[in-house]
Amino acid sequence: MSKLRVVIADDSVIYRSQIREALDAMAGVEVVAVASNGRLAADRLGQSAADLLILDLEMPEMDGLQTLVELKKRGLTCKVVVFSSASKRGAEITMEALKLGASDFIAKPGADSAAGEAKPSGRIRELLEPRIRALFPLTETPSPLTGSTASALAPFPKLHWEIFQPRIIVIGSSTGGPSALEHIFSQFSGPIRCPILITQHMPPVFTAALAERISKISGIPAAEAKHGAAIENNHIYIAPGDFHLRVQGTAERPFLTLDQTPQIHSVRPAVDPLFVSASALFQSRCLGIVLTGMGADGRVGAEAIKHHGGAVVIQNKASCVVFGMPGAVQASGAYDREATPDEIAVLLAEKAGARAAPLQKRAS
Numbered sequence: 335m336s337k338l339r340v341v342i343a344d345d346s347v348i349y350r351s352q353i354r355e356a357l358d359a360m361a362g363v364e365v366v367a368v369a370s371n372g373r374l375a376a377d378r379l380g381q382s383a384a385d386l387l388i389l390d391l392e393m394p395e396m397d398g399l400q401t402l403v404e405l406k407k408r409g410l411t412c413k414v415v416v417f418s419s420a421s422k423r424g425a426e427i428t429m430e431a432l433k434l435g436a437s438d439f440i441a442k443p444g445a446d447s448a449a450g451e452a453k454p455s456g457r458i459r460e461l462l463e464p465r466i467r468a469l470f471p472l473t474e475t476p477s478p479l480t481g482s483t484a485s486a487l488a489p490f491p492k493l494h495w496e497i498f499q500p501r502i503i504v505i506g507s508s509t510g511g512p513s514a515l516e517h518i519f520s521q522f523s524g525p526i527r528c529p530i531l532i533t534q535h536m537p538p539v540f541t542a543a544l545a546e547r548i549s550k551i552s553g554i555p556a557a558e559a560k561h562g563a564a565i566e567n568n569h570i571y572i573a574p575g576d577f578h579l580r581v582q583g584t585a586e587r588p589f590l591t592l593d594q595t596p597q598i599h600s601v602r603p604a605v606d607p608l609f610v611s612a613s614a615l616f617q618s619r620c621l622g623i624v625l626t627g628m629g630a631d632g633r634v635g636a637e638a639i640k641h642h643g644g645a646v647v648i649q650n651k652a653s654c655v656v657f658g659m660p661g662a663v664q665a666s667g668a669y670d671r672e673a674t675p676d677e678i679a680v681l682l683a684e685k686a687g688a689r690a691a692p693l694q695k696r697a698s
């Protein structure tokens with residue numbers, strides 16, 4: 335099997351060296367070029383036919399955002415993982431990079447709380463390797479399911495979609511999730527008649543930036559969840575980085591709780607705590623949506639929703655950056671529909687009572 339060909343673009347000699355050291359330690363990965371700015375990186379990509387670009391966002395001459403635009407102009411289609419600083423500006427730039435086509439991001443060591451636990455190249459490898467393996471799986475594992483439903487394969491209650499009306503909507507996502515969420519929420523606008531709670535695998539600061547973007551594009555109030563806050567209709571709540579989000583109280587008076595109990599599936603926030611707690615409270619009136627992401631987070635939660643008689647929708651494989659999370663739910667049979675982000679937007683608008691967005695908004 336040929337090696338995965340990688341180009342590194344970073345204006346810092348130190349970071350270029352550390353990233354290269356991290357990549358050299360990964361089996362099946364070859365660094366074919368390094369560049370100190372985006373223009374040089376685009377040139378190297380054109381010459382080397384690389385599979386992956388590791389891209390710093392803040393560089394002279396041509397920064398990361400300009401580079402992503404340049405890659406599109408040149409028709410270069412390699413996948414991109416961006417490096418970001420864990421600051422408000424860094425998070426905002428990262429959200430824009432994901433919108434422009436970057437597949438995933440990591441925060442540079444030194445900008446996150448775990449940076450001191452390993453030498454920089456080791457920490458970079460810990461952050462980068464799972465993302466690379468998810469974006470470029472060594473083997474293709476065929477799904478055991480081929481149809482759009484799997485009700486015959488698991489003892490889940492049959493859902494009558496036409497009359498199903500949720501009182502709460504919960505969404506889980508990881509790699510590729512921010513872009514999918516932004517696309518979905520650009521397709522409709524509020525007010526909506528039920529709350530939407532989202533767990534996206536992201537570190538602190540970035541989740542706040544994601545909430546701001548969703549609020550801006552949808553016109554629905556969106557913010558990071560606050561511990562103990564009442565859950566209101568026509569509001570979107572995002573699990574803050576490093577905290578699991580759960581739903582407590584009663585179906586009539588639900589509220590949010592946050593905790594830092596151990597990581598689940600090696601992440602915090604994790605999707606399963608949100609899905610399991612929401613389904614326990616709202617029973618058959620809970621709608622769960624599992625979007626693109628690596629790993630199996632959300633499978634247990636989807637099964638809980640189905641066992642309580644609720645509904646689950648998964649993003650289809652063709653539109654996912656990584657089919658890990660939806661694929662795990664698909665394999666379990668704990669879902670009712672498989673859909674593209676556009677189709678999910680239509681379903682959400684229908685079940686939440688939202689208005690379709692103007693055409694010019696959807697095109698922006």
